[in-house]
Amino acid sequence: MKTWAAVSWILQHGSAKFRTIGTEDSPGTAIFSLTGNVKNAGLIEVAMGTTLREVIYGIGGGISKDRAFKAVQTGGPSGGCLPAQFLDTPVDYKTLSELGSIMGSGGMVVIDDTTCIVDFSKFFLQFTQQESCGKCVPCREGTLRMLEILERITTGKGKMSDIDDLLLLAETVGSTSLCGLGTTAPNPVVSTLRYFRDEYIQHISNRYCSAGSCVGMFELVIDHNKCNNCSRCQRGCSFDAISGSRDEGFLILTESCEGCRVCLETCPQNAIEVFPVK
Amino acid sequence: MPDTLALQRPQYFVANDREIAFFRGDTYLTALRRAGIEIPTMCNDPELTPSGSCRLCLIELENGKLVTSCNMTPQPGSSIETHSQNAETKRQTLIELIIASHPLKCTVCDKSGNCDLEDLAYDYVPADRLTVFDGKLPPLPDNEVNEFFMLDYSMCIRCAKCVQVVDEIQHCGVLSMENKGFDVFPSTGFGQTFHEAGCVACGNCVTVCPVDALKPLSVIKAGREPQFDRVKTTCVYCGVGCQFEFVVNKRKNQIVYVDSVMPNRLEERAEVNGLSLCVKGRFGTDFIHHPDRLTSPLIKENGEFREASWDEAFDVIESRFKQVLQEHGPDAFSILSSAKCTNEENYLLQKFARAAIKTNNIDHCARLCHASTVTGLVRTFGSGAMTNSIHDLTHDADVIFIIGSNTTEAHPVIGVKIKQAVVAGTARLIVADPRKIELARMAEIHMQQRPGTDIALINGMLKVIIENNLVDHEFVRERTEGYDDLLRELEKVDVAEMAQIAGVQESEIRDAALLYGQAETAAIVYSMGITQHSTGTMNVVSLANLAMVTGNVGREGTGVNPLRGQNNVQGACDLGALPNVLPGYQQVSDETVRQIFSDHWNTELSGVAGLTVVEMMHAAHAGDIKAMWIMGENPALSDPNVNKVREALATEGMFLVVQDLFLSETAKFADVVLPASSFAEKSGTFTNTERRVQRVRPAIAPLGNSQADWKIIAELLRRFGIAAEYQTPDDILREVASVTPIYAGITPERLEPNGITWPCRSEEDPGTRILHSEQFARPGGKGRIIGVEFQDAAELPDANYPFVLTTGRNLYHFHTGEMTHRSKGLHERRPYELTEINPIDAMRLGIEEGEKIRLTSRRGTLVTRAKIVEKVKPGVIFMTFHHREAQANLLTNDVLDPYAKIPELKVAAIKVERLTLLAD
Structure with a gap:
């Protein structure tokens, strides 16, 4: 569709003019579905070579609730995940693939610091694993086993060898699958392991999810310096896990907290912080 | 095939620094295997399209990329590695993945010692990594267990070879893959049993199964590969001559099961049948160990048998x-x-x-x-045997004309090859048979003639061929004599009248004649439906006429091909x-x-x-x-x-x-x-x-x-x-x-x-695949065309005996059942005779499905059970001669063909009565 749109434009205006847009290797425009934790989400078209920062902070208007940018996944479920250090990277075919991601289907999912990177790659892998036709061994068997490892890690049952096994499986599935679905399926896992390995290790060795996402692997604590005693957290909690009052301030009761994160998301002051389980 | 390879100039690529020759049609895998380089596979069989699903046959290209060798055409001059570090690591992981979904029951598994997965695991997986990827197990639908084999889903590795055999070899449509992703499994669909799904129990899916999922029942707890010997031999049932292996427990002097001979190179497979066998060959040889086997000479004294020594028996016989x-x-x-x-x-x-x-x-x-084949073909061609080979018949014929042969049941492996040719579109099919046999469903034209009217049918076709100038005049002039005799005979023939005699549409005869006559190569296949008549010799002569007039003799994909019944x-x-x-x-x-x-x-x-x-x-x-x-x-x-x-x-x-x-x-x-x-x-x-x-x-x-x-x-x-x-x-x-x-x-x-x-006249003679290619075997070397006049069967239905009985075979039994009724599975699948009767006749006589009926001819009477099917026309009754309790030959007519002395087993007049009515 995108190609046909470009064809008609090129026929009207000529290829020379088309080449003035974009970069030398990737002329023309790119279309993305910008979504995730950004203020403005939607379909966008930019010239090739526009930087990620321009897209996310310019067109996207920055991160929702002005939280910290964590990563952006480009190219859909088969794509890769890029951390903040590449925000100034120009978006084109060559650069993205050098960094371990792709233009792919034009997905651009932005996440902030409350998204767990392991959970995030599990989300994409779940999609490809379900879409596998089941014909070839690496895709049929390998994606499931990778998913099971990620599941283990996000539930606090991971072991250090899991990372090696994940990489081994990713490499096998990626290089031996029969079709494109299988060969790109490990990309989210590979790219997150490349840029966020520490977060995986934290999950495994400390049973700690710093994003406050993996249930049972974090504690939520209210930073009283930021809290303005608005009581939204208490009103939103379904588990009666927040005690206190607007007068005396609030306290999260770890033993009652189910980790649903409603308080974290509703707090207007970003006053709720994530800590390892004591 | 090796002889075609020899005609090609090889090209070369390099594998592991060694030059490897390859030919047109090769993949990297086939070329490497021919060169003796072993590449592991789980999903490959040389007779199946490479599916590339197991991914184990990886090779590394010069650019470091891994590709599967089974489905890649070699590039001349390319250089590849078969066992690079990269490929081997990936192979190991793939095998670890397969094992994760497969129970580690090797110690108690019947397949142990003959299991591809076990062998590969031994080669590639260190003991401490056997369970490394364990997790969820694949779905477990209900297992299939039938008279012959079983499917244990817990063992299945989902390689889909069984499904490929169904789709590419047997064309039975029994299996396909159900679900997708990790939940995929081979399935008959809708929870049917194999039998319900149309399985003919050929067991070809069983034989390709690389693990213990599909297996013959007889192998369960009967020993394992290291205790077995494998002996290649020729099947004893029909005349196809399939090659198979007896798997023998030597210690017990016991045949455990029959397996296909499956070397992993196509050119080493048996030319006759490849991996294909039928239910009788694969599952029907247990009669060998039946307790009824005679183990000592017997001498009859005062009407009773007593055991005797060989010497005594020989002495009595000699004297x-x-x-x-x-x-x-x-x-x-x-x-x-x-x-x-x-x-x-x-x-x-x-x-x-x-x-x-x-x-x-x-x-x-x-x-x-086939006595009438011998007399008929000796008269016309000079030699009474199948003119062509199974291979060229099923690969090079543009049209196959099957008359009086229920090929898929009587010669199942040839039947399957004909099906393959029709499905592949290389051959168009004409069937003439009084019954709607399985191949009739695949045929472009099915003429359902009245038993005993074949000459009318063929004379009608000959007339149409001559009217439409489809005669190969050069062949007739150069290679035959007696054409004028045929012309004189055909002057009396009217196509519409012939159609009426045969009970078929005139248009069917015309269409069949045009299809056969216009084909570049057309082969005739026939069997007992042609020969077992009082006009058997002349039936055969008619077919020879048809082939000679159209020049369809002596070339690949042509000929007159009687399928011999006994091994x-x-x-x-x-x-x-x-x-x-x-x-x-x-x-x-x-x-x-x-x-x-x-x-x-x-x-x-x-x-x-x-x-x-x-x-x-x-x-x-x-x-x-x-x-x-x-x-x-x-x-x-x-x-x-x-x-x-x-x-x-x-x-x-x-x-x-x-x-x-x-x-x-x-x-x-x-x-x-x-x-x-x-x-x-x-x-x-x-x-x-x-x-x-x-x-x-x-x-x-x-x-x-x-x-x-x-x-x-x-x-x-x-x-x-x-x-x-x-x-x-x-x-x-x-x-x-x-x-x-x-x-x-x-x-x-x-x-x-x-x-x-044969003919193979000297030790230098490679043998003869196609007869009569230069000249016919008659004195003088010319084929003889003989005009044949239609003549009715010796016994026609009348008021007292209003039905025509025709006899034949059934897939699950052979001849008088001496062997097949002593095979457990075959007997269980079809323990008694089911006589076919048309629904209209059944309704008229008040006969219900499975009901006992009495059949009577002028020579005898018997009781059998009715199977109500539209397979036979009204007025025709079909039964087999396999069953002792309902012996078709009590009814058949021993009138003989005057030349061949073959009796008219295919047409007898009978009457049919409801037995319950008789009891009243």
Whole structure:
């Protein structure tokens, strides 16, 4: 569709003019579905070579609730995940693939610091694993086993060898699958392991999810310096896990907290912080 | 195929620094395997399209990329690595992944020792990584267990080879993959059993299963590969001559199961059948170990059998035979040879008849199947055998015309190859058969003629071919004679009238004639539906006419191809178990020929042609036969009008010797019964329908006190003063070669790997795949066209006997059922006769499905069960002759074809009555 749109434009205006847009290797425009934790989400078209920062902070208007940018996944479920250090990277075919991601289907999912990177790659892998036709061994068997490892890690049952096994499986599935679905399926896992390995290790060795996402692997604590005693957290909690009052301030009761994160998301002051389980 | 490879110039690539030749059609895998480089695979079979699903056959290209070698065409000059570090690591992970979804029950698994997965795991996976990826297990639908094999889903690795066999080899549509992703599994769909889904139990899916998921029932707890021997041999059922392996537990002297011979290179697979077998060959050989097997000679005293030693039995036979010879002369003997026995045994038995007794009264059951083929084709072509090979018939024919052959049931593996050709679109199919047989469904034109009207049908086709100028005039002029005779005959023929006689649409005859006549290559396939008629010879002549007029003889994909019924009926005929010819179809009346044999056997021979099977029975009935020797045949069940045959066998004063595996209906009449060894216990050769002489090898030692037929005959030869110092059947085959010009080049040493097709006139002669390619075998070298006038069957339905009975075979049984009813699975699948009757007739007579009915002809009566199907037309009844409790041959007509002396087994007038009504 995108190609046909470009064809008609090129026929009207000529290829020379088309080449003035974009970069030398990737002329023309790119279309993305910008979504995730950004203020403005939607379909966008930019010239090739526009930087990620321009897209996310310019067109996207920055991160929702002005939280910290964590990563952006480009190219859909088969794509890769890029951390903040590449925000100034120009978006084109060559650069993205050098960094371990792709233009792919034009997905651009932005996440902030409350998204767990392991959970995030599990989300994409779940999609490809379900879409596998089941014909070839690496895709049929390998994606499931990778998913099971990620599941283990996000539930606090991971072991250090899991990372090696994940990489081994990713490499096998990626290089031996029969079709494109299988060969790109490990990309989210590979790219997150490349840029966020520490977060995986934290999950495994400390049973700690710093994003406050993996249930049972974090504690939520209210930073009283930021809290303005608005009581939204208490009103939103379904588990009666927040005690206190607007007068005396609030306290999260770890033993009652189910980790649903409603308080974290509703707090207007970003006053709720994530800590390892004591 | 190797001979086509030899014609090509090879190209080369480099693997592991070694130059590898490849040819058109090769993949990296096939070329590497030919060069002796082993590449692991789990989903590959050379007869199946490479699916590339297991990914184990990885090779590394120069650019470091890994590709599967099974489905990649080699690039000339490319350089690849087969076992690079990268490829090996990936292979290991892939195997670890397969194991994660497979139970580690190797210690108690029936497949252990013969399991591809077990072998690969041993090679690639360290013990501490066996369970490294364990997790969720694949879905477990209900297991299939039927009479023959089972499917254990817990063992399945979802390689889909079974589904590929269904789609690409058997075309039975039984299996496909259900679900997707990790939940995928091979399935019949809708929870059907295999049988309900249309499974014909060929077991070809079972044989390709690389693990213990699909397996024959007989293998369960019966030992494992290290305890087994594998012995390649030739199947004993029909004339296709499939090659298979007996898997034998040597310690127990027990055949465990039958497996396909499956070397992983296509060119090493059996030319006849590849991996294909049918239900009888694969699952029906357990009769060998049936407790009914005769294990000791039996002598009848006062109407009762008692066990006897071999010496005693031989003494009795020798003295009684000599007494008859002295008192009544040689022609008081009649000897029935066997199409189930080896070439060597048939040769010896006819040698016994001719050299020891000096009679030509020797015949065998070919009389009842293809005698008319021999007379019909000898008259027209000069040689009474299948003109072409199975391979070219099913690969090079543009049109295949099947008439009177229910190929998929009677010759299942040829049937499957025809199906493959039709599905692949290389062949268009015409079927003429009184029943809607399986192949009729795949045919472009199906003519459902009235039994016994084949000449009308073919004359109609010939007329259309001539009217439309589809005659190959050059072929007719150069290679044949008698065309004018045909033209004169056809002047009287009116196509519409012929259609009316045959009970088919005129347009069907016209369409069939045009399709056959216009084809570049058209092959005729026929069987008992043509031959077992009082006009059998002329039916065959008509087909020969059709082929000659259109120039469809002597080239690949053409010809007139009678499918032989018994495993070695071709060989029994070839080796002279016939009353008028010596081995190699040399006339007994020819003095020069007789002289050669006299010299060789060191005795005088009779020049008078002997009696045929049915004539022998008539003569015995009349009291003219005083001694009869029957080897491995069961005329008391297989011959027409069996009541009369039994009276003949029971004739007072006739000494009857029967040599068989079991105490058959015939053996019960015998004075001496000799226990013969089965084909699994002896060596020798069988000649299949395409004239291919193939090896039979002993898999187990003779059971009980049984002896191979050749040893029994050799002993009696010696007792009659004829030299018979054979160490092995190979010695006999060498003797055969020395006196039989068409077998002259067929020596034991040359039978590997795929046998030799006769005529093979010298040791340099590679054999002959296609007959009559230069000239016909008649004197003068020309084919003879003979005008044939339609003639009705001898017995037509009338007011008293309003139905036409036609007989045939069923997939699950063979002949009189002596073998198949002693096979557990086959018997269970079809324990009794189901006689086919059209719904309209059934309704009129008030007959319900499965109900007992009485069939009566002028010769006999029987009770059977009705199967109401539209497969037969109203007015036609079909039954098989496999079942002892409903013997079709009580009803059949023993009227003979005047030339071939073949009885009219295919048409008899009968009446049908509801049994319950009779009881009222």
